[in-house]
Amino acid sequence: MKPNRFILLPVLFMCFLLIMEVSCKSAKPEPDIAGEYATGNGGDPQGGATLFVLPDHRFVVIFFGGASMGSWEIKDSTVLFKPKVKQAGFDLYGKHNPKLGDSIRVFFEGFDTAGGAAIGFDASSKNVKQVFNDSPNCTEFPYIGKFAGQPTKIVLTARPVDQGGSIVAGSEWQIYTFDNADHYNDFIARYETAHAQEQSQDFNAEIKNGKLYFDGKESKRKPLSDAKGELKAIKQLLNISLDPETVWYNPYFKEAEPGVEKDTLNYRFDKQKNAYISFRNYLEGEENKSEKDGDYNGMNVVYRYGKLPVSKSTGQVRLDSKPLFTAKCRGE
Template identity: 30%
Template structure:
């Protein structure tokens, strides 16, 4: 009798949770004072959510916290720095790095010959840099098998991440500043109204069943927080579409080629339109890094990029 009673209770709990989960799934307009329009919250059936806003998206997971209350937890990057690399036969004894996101905080790069050498840190952008224009790519003399990055965060011990780059010489590095890190939040659902605070609510609408928008939302919600492979053209413009739709892999060039639009030498273009040329795409793979805490470094006076409004 006790076993039957426990089974019934568990079934009722699962049914209640399933009902709660079904209730929250939907589309909510969060509103905004921005002239570009408000943001929207997509709550998906698989425990994922996506918030869209002007200029970007926030992705994460949700779960039932207690009756009518749900916890939304945004995805966050595990590491402040992520490095992706490939071998570029055309630059031989040089090393190229494209810097992404380094304008957000004081951040540094060091190239040293071995792990026992002192760190000589080059600040990526000057202090109070402004009026940015992308991309920011620098070529260094390759005399190292290690690239190191660090950010100076006030009140926090300085941490350096070392990347072993043996066999690679063309890189894209991302810096994810902790200053802009997003945090979990709670929301309450009552009578198909979602309250993120007690004074404002958003009415629930059903999720779209078809169309490019909902396909994009579902695809981005299921992406890994850190991707193992990135696709970029020779001018460091991110290719985000299906690479197999129109491109084929060329072993000689070690690149994906769009046969309809590629012309021999497109990878060497330096004209104004080269950034938008997606006829040849390179594959960059995620490099493995290891963190250390160290105060054994020297900062050079001159930054790599001096960026100021005229």
């Protein structure tokens, strides 16, 4: 028997209304938590931080000596904050330095953490030299290596390490081969390991009566305001890449904030020095002072380093285990 469509239509319509009613009841509006919070948590290793929660599900934590940023979501009555974390591995940045002549210089950043990282200049032979001794401690700053010649390939390699800093058993060498097609001779080598990252960078807050509680303590909310340009600065931080194509350092290897080349009110490019100069404050020759006598925090001279392209592989290397640097505490 053929069903009567005039009977079915009202039934279907009633089902539709029932589904819509259930959906509306279950789809509760998300609490408005956007604002500025003073908190002793917020992923801050120093214990005190200012947390900016944006309505677009992004956040920034400002703490002593740094900042962290990422995304947030609400599950039940809990706000989950997930900071962006840079992937473990190597990056290499370079620039031209006429003072070095027929040699190169490498500033090693993060190589003293773990993993027995090594450097080499022959991609075919895979001959590499260990940068630090095993389990370095009482390290100083900066660690700079100088090498003869101007290689077209630079190899950085290490075996992966776990959160405790131990080399993963049975693991192969992670080999990063950088192409120095631009013939740079002054380098920033960065090494990020899982050991260098905190075991748990995520943090959370509880929502109670429209307020946020961190570790059981209420954090008072202030409205987001751009009266002093803070909100604009926060959004600029959110746009900073964890994997930039360009980095900026002063002569004493302190990293500068990006955007120096756009700050024409304070900086001009000096072609001879291959640097951006703070023309209001710069004293001729100040960049030539030693690391001991120079101003580590000064940004009167800022160099641009460009990222080198890389190919990645795994395998074995020929390791010279005598390290370039030995970092040990007295008495060891």
